[in-house]
Amino acid sequence: MKLSRAAVSSLLLVSSGSLVAHPVEEESSSTIHPHLRMAKSDKKKCFEARMAPTNATKSNDGIFYYPSIKGRVKICFDETLQLSQSHPTTTAGVLTLTAQGLINGTIKAPSPGGIHIHKGPNCTTFANQGGHFFNNCTGNTDATGRLKDCDPWYNNVDSIIAPTGTKFTVDKKGKGVANFKFDQGYGYDQTVGKVVVMHLGINATDYSPIRIACGELVPI
Numbered sequence: 001m002k003l004s005r006a007a008v009s010s011l012l013l014v015s016s017g018s019l020v021a022h023p024v025e026e027e028s029s030s031t032i033h034p035h036l037r038m039a040k041s042d043k044k045k046c047f048e049a050r051m052a053p054t055n056a057t058k059s060n061d062g063i064f065y066y067p068s069i070k071g072r073v074k075i076c077f078d079e080t081l082q083l084s085q086s087h088p089t090t091t092a093g094v095l096t097l098t099a100q101g102l103i104n105g106t107i108k109a110p111s112p113g114g115i116h117i118h119k120g121p122n123c124t125t126f127a128n129q130g131g132h133f134f135n136n137c138t139g140n141t142d143a144t145g146r147l148k149d150c151d152p153w154y155n156n157v158d159s160i161i162a163p164t165g166t167k168f169t170v171d172k173k174g175k176g177v178a179n180f181k182f183d184q185g186y187g188y189d190q191t192v193g194k195v196v197v198m199h200l201g202i203n204a205t206d207y208s209p210i211r212i213a214c215g216e217l218v219p220i
């Protein structure tokens with residue numbers, strides 16, 4: 001498949017990590033897969049979030065991690081992920097991230113982290129960011145009582161609903177990149193007003209991933 005310049009640069013960014021890059025929607029119509037072109041002719045269904053640290057990035061030990069972090073997350077519901085489950089394809093999307101300032105914290109890069117859509121409605125507090133945003137198919141929980149099935153943001157993610165994992169990696173310069181597919185069981189309209197949360201590391205006391213940055217999703 002021929003890639004546009006923007007898609008190629010995206011591939012280069014993640015070539016040294018474990019992520020699998022997927023070309024996202026580009027402006028050049030000649031390079032777009034027919035599936036994407038069909039979605040693009042409809043109302044454009046993308047969000048963007050500007051990531052920033054908040055008070056909620058404090059871990060349980062009270063340390064304020066990554067005070068200089070900044071970056072962007074783009075999420076487009078491209079309907080390209082084919083599931084064997086009952087989810088409609090309209091709930092499948094691609095998340096891309098570029099961020100910097102990740103090396104100035106207590107946890108040193110290079111390191112992998114997770115990035116998720118959370119319930120929102122805003123980033124101001126840990127509670128307002130909420131937990132994972134997804135449509136639980138079964139109501140099943142893990143040993144700690146957390147809902148897990150159909151959660152693409154779960155730590156042991158189902159390969160069907162997030163086939164490349166929901167991770168970003170950080171290079172030695174403190175730059176983080178991610179590019180992955182997911183299906184959360186909720187589509188574009190239901191994702192309005194939600195937030196994106198970046199995690200890095202796992203808190204040893206309660207096994208909760210440390211939140212290092214947050215951004216509110218804005219339709220674009």
Ligand SMILES: [Cu+2]
Nearest residue numbers: 116153197199
């Ligand atoms: Cu999360």
